[in-house]
Amino acid sequence: MTLRYENVSFTYPGTKTGVTDISLQIGRGELLAIIGASGSGKSTILKLLAGFVQPDQGRVMVEGKDISSQPPESRRLGVVFQNYALFPHMRLWENVAYPLKVRRMSKAIRRERAIDMLGRVGMGGRENDYPTMLSGGQQQRVALARALVFEPLGLLLDEPLSALDAGLRVEMRDEILRVQRAAGIATLLVTHDQEEALSIADKVAMMQNGRLVQVGAPHELYEAPVNADVARFVGQSNLWRGKVVATGTVETEIGAMACDTTGRSVGEEVIAFVRPERIEPVIGKAGKDQSQVFSGIVAADRYLGPIRRIDLNVEGGVIRLETHLREAVTTVAIPRDAVRLLPAS
Template sequence: MGIDFRQVGFRYAAGQDGQAAGVADIDLAVDDGELLALIGPSGSGKSTLLKLLAGFFDPHAGQILVDGQDVAGLAPERRRLGMVFQNYALFPHMSVAQNTAYPLKVRGIGRAERLAAADAMLARVGLAGMGGRAPASLSGGQQQRVALARALVFEPRALLLDEPLSALDAGLRVAMRDEIRRVQREAGIATIHVTHDQEEALSIADRVAVLRDGRLEQVGPPQAIYDRPCSRFVAGFVGQANFIDGVLRDGGVVETPLGALRHAGIAAPGLVLADGAAVTVLVRPERVEPAATGATGHPNLLPGTLGEDRFLGAVRRYDFRVAGGLLRVESRHRDTPDAVAIPPEAIRLLPPAAEASTEGRPPT
């Protein structure tokens, strides 16, 4: 049945600035077998939601259900939730097997049974035969696998991951996120993964929830969050983006400082496409196409000059200066263009920057 936040609210005591951070009106469900990634700026409420679910805090409003059970008042150890932390939290005086078996020990499981279960779980995370080693003798990635094995060994009802990969180097993070996804799928339990790494969230999650100032901004599959953001905030927070202020005109045109751009009418939910309406034009850098001045077949052809150029191996990211502004471009082309083109279908129309980003939020 998974995890269900129902109108959950929580506020910390106000700080010296008078602000009281927390979360408000959180409606969010995570099904069995689903991995949900929570992303958002620092202080947006990601870790607060995990702490409320784990039982470290009690919500001031709403309900939190795990497998249909309201967990209000239940101590953390009685909620049967596995947790993996950023710093692994392994006991240095215990062996790998003892660390893995510890949740079973506190539940009164006999020594032989719990060590057998620990060995089986270590094999499941790729650490077969390492039970007798000390945690300090393992690499960072191996220690993280031990923490994952310990979180799963007692067959929890859900798995909570609080930035578990942030202490690893970039290459190891990629390998470990794939490993976490594999093990989580095998376990088939609801999982919430808090991360600051947007690429990690997009690559590992079934759905992504974007938080801002303690509220859900948008929830949906990774591709929907990236391709169909509901607001300028989501578009700018998830991936790179070009934002161009404009005014809509009849005939499928938006007037911008770069010129009149034809669009395909692709817009955020609730945005009224009326003549004279102010909008924000969103174009992802990879959707801007290198072209040549005078080329035919490009409805939004913009001549210009190359600005800052960054070679990243597989791709090239550069700024392209056009009359009225600058566009970020991401391309595999090595040649330097003297014009770029924006396909009408690459344009997504968003509410103007001045409007509150709470308008038009889709629930999924």
């Protein structure tokens, strides 16, 4: 089962807001996460697939069939909303069975399938409870069961964990992945939480101003962002403006750095990009193998349990690093292979 967008564009009536020329594919059993800032168009992507809005151009496809003009109820897509939208007056099995009721299945079959699906999401034995008796995480499990009970062709998750506290979000994202893998269903996840996207998605697509900026495996967006905007949004980053001054060397606002300049011309303006965890604290005398060493004054030292996140003021700018070390850090080294060059624009 595949879900596909083919050159899809949509603009909300009377506005300039929407999405432009979107082409994406989600394969059987694959989970694609859409990330981006508020207003970037990520929720519109989900609405186009769900049928809540219809494209101005292009096609939305399910299993090779164009469903662009079909109403939501005809698309056989399960949707889990941000607020779960459970019926408070219905028992859990009745909530889960509601899509089957709409499809005119008998009560006996509806109840049997609903109870089975509740068991699959870890809510077995609770079928006669009401939503008001559940925690947020339990309600989310019921909403997931309801979205899957009618064996949909695809699963759409619209910020499903945003209402949960941080600890429960980690538990529930693992649960979503387990259920999704067991169902082997093509899944689209819209989230503002980059950690959530990186931890469970097979592919991540970043939106900006209604356009796709980068699509790839989580490690690709994290380790090889196509530009500074992706680098800023996906994880913590150091970004320094600079210029290639020689093969293998870039002069940045904080000083010269050795790095791979393949594909760059001498004199070309660039942005040097380094993840904070790649910055190496130097305790004691710097070794001869250090590519470049910088010393400065600690401007911020944030204790985060397993790591510290430090801002080090150096001549010309700031170096941000993450370390598990507990010693005072005033000198750091930046290895050559930690530096990537991004377009200056």
